[in-house]
Amino acid sequence: MGYIKDHFKKIADIQATEIKKIIAEHGELSLGEVTVAQAYQGMRGIPGLITETSLLDANEGIRFRGCSIPELREKLPHSEAGNEPLPEGLFYLMLMGELPSHEDVEHISATWARRSHVPNHVFDVIESLPVGTHPMTQFSVAVLALQTESKFAKAYNEGISKKEYWDYTFEDTMTLIARLPRVAAYIYRRKYKNGEHIQPDGMLDWGANFAHMLGYSEHGFVELIRLYLTIHADHEGGNVSAHATHLVGSALSDPYLSFAAGMTGLAGPLHGLANQEVIRWIEELQENLGTLEPSKEQIADYIKKTLTEGKVVPGYGHAVLRKTDPRFTAQMEFAKVHCPNDPTVKTVWNVYEVAPDILESTGKIKNPWPNVDAHSGALLKHYGLIEEDFYTVLFGVSRALGVLASLCWDRALGFAIERPKSMTTEWIKNYIAKQAVQ
Numbered sequence: 001m002g003y004i005k006d007h008f009k010k011i012a013d014i015q016a017t018e019i020k021k022i023i024a025e026h027g028e029l030s031l032g033e034v035t036v037a038q039a040y041q042g043m044r045g046i047p048g049l050i051t052e053t054s055l056l057d058a059n060e061g062i063r064f065r066g067c068s069i070p071e072l073r074e075k076l077p078h079s080e081a082g083n084e085p086l087p088e089g090l091f092y093l094m095l096m097g098e099l100p101s102h103e104d105v106e107h108i109s110a111t112w113a114r115r116s117h118v119p120n121h122v123f124d125v126i127e128s129l130p131v132g133t134h135p136m137t138q139f140s141v142a143v144l145a146l147q148t149e150s151k152f153a154k155a156y157n158e159g160i161s162k163k164e165y166w167d168y169t170f171e172d173t174m175t176l177i178a179r180l181p182r183v184a185a186y187i188y189r190r191k192y193k194n195g196e197h198i199q200p201d202g203m204l205d206w207g208a209n210f211a212h213m214l215g216y217s218e219h220g221f222v223e224l225i226r227l228y229l230t231i232h233a234d235h236e237g238g239n240v241s242a243h244a245t246h247l248v249g250s251a252l253s254d255p256y257l258s259f260a261a262g263m264t265g266l267a268g269p270l271h272g273l274a275n276q277e278v279i280r281w282i283e284e285l286q287e288n289l290g291t292l293e294p295s296k297e298q299i300a301d302y303i304k305k306t307l308t309e310g311k312v313v314p315g316y317g318h319a320v321l322r323k324t325d326p327r328f329t330a331q332m333e334f335a336k337v338h339c340p341n342d343p344t345v346k347t348v349w350n351v352y353e354v355a356p357d358i359l360e361s362t363g364k365i366k367n368p369w370p371n372v373d374a375h376s377g378a379l380l381k382h383y384g385l386i387e388e389d390f391y392t393v394l395f396g397v398s399r400a401l402g403v404l405a406s407l408c409w410d411r412a413l414g415f416a417i418e419r420p421k422s423m424t425t426e427w428i429k430n431y432i433a434k435q436a437v438q
């Protein structure tokens, strides 16, 4: 793996020493209180995790090692013919905490291309599932099937020192990321293209090769995939896919097992599956009204109908964000350049004009603004990738970059097995009673 791994180890050792000092000197410092409501309502806002790769601000959105999405688009290396960042560069940034050079990005691209061979038994496992199986189920199963390749599991089984955990985690991370596009594209071509598979092209960058294996070579689509794989990669540590990967990894389950846990979480409709739900919701809206470009009034009525039926408006709301998601804005900017007249894209923009006021008026939805999932489907559809139940797999391939970079840090910093305290409602009632007496 060469200089990138050595460089990571050097940076991680410095950080580990700093953390030891922080814990020794400030270990007793309180980071905040936990309320009864937080314990019952999804632990929202409880500061209890360390994730080095990115940090989310409720109003500003995500920053990857200090870089906002517009900064990523400006500063990360891109391909010769393109303007969008290469996701390999974001991986480097999240791992090292510093911007990569073109050579760093090329080195990672070449490493992933070299390691991308997927063993046959993984395809056999996919083939053993009914072809109609949801692509996220096929993807999660395939990640588990890849686990036979885990260097971490093998080394642990043979007996290694704690000091070596990071090394095997790093190796597994690089191999797993290298193989995911091939696995995802295989699932896509199996389910939607009569099993007519496309062999990888080792000369292409990670994103372009993925687009190629999916069967889309148009320049705009390749650029979209690079952008998509970059902006979906990480959203600090508390979201379901990141937290699940981190939690399972804390038991020293290897990166394959940990990432599979993250993917089964991403497959939930309140998390990553929302990208599928958004496009279904828009298509239903278009179908019900018999027009590809419903008016804002018609959209407003449809949103109200959705709410009256007790359903969520997919693509809107967020557990942390309180403004328009900059990942939505980045996609909107992309669409303004590449496909401003696409009817579904225009409908996404019209929903954006009317939905926030209506959601706000309910008085209970804390964030009436769009999240990343509100826009992505319309862009994919524009380029012909219309099979919406595959969309979350694309999200998953991207999410690997963030959660696996984080896992490398978890092991390099020697983080402990995660084990927060839970209570029963009986315990809460007794606690409340005791407080009342005091």
Ligand code: CMX
Pocket (backbone or CB within 6 Å): 239, 269, 270, 271, 272, 273, 274, 307, 311, 312, 313, 314, 315, 316, 317, 318, 319, 320, 364, 365, 366, 367, 371, 372, 373
């Ligand atoms: N449509 C309708 N109701 C919504 C809503 C939406 N888009 N967003 C929140 N609400 C409702 C919640 O369901 C909750 O209702 P109850 O009190 O009846 O349970 C109430 O408003 C308060 O919720 P909140 O505190 O504003 O939001 P949460 O932190 O609980 O949930 C999220 C956040 C994302 C799950 C929620 O906004 C949602 O369901 N959005 C739609 C699904 C979606 O787009 N998910 C993708 C998120 C991004 C990602 O992870 O990929």
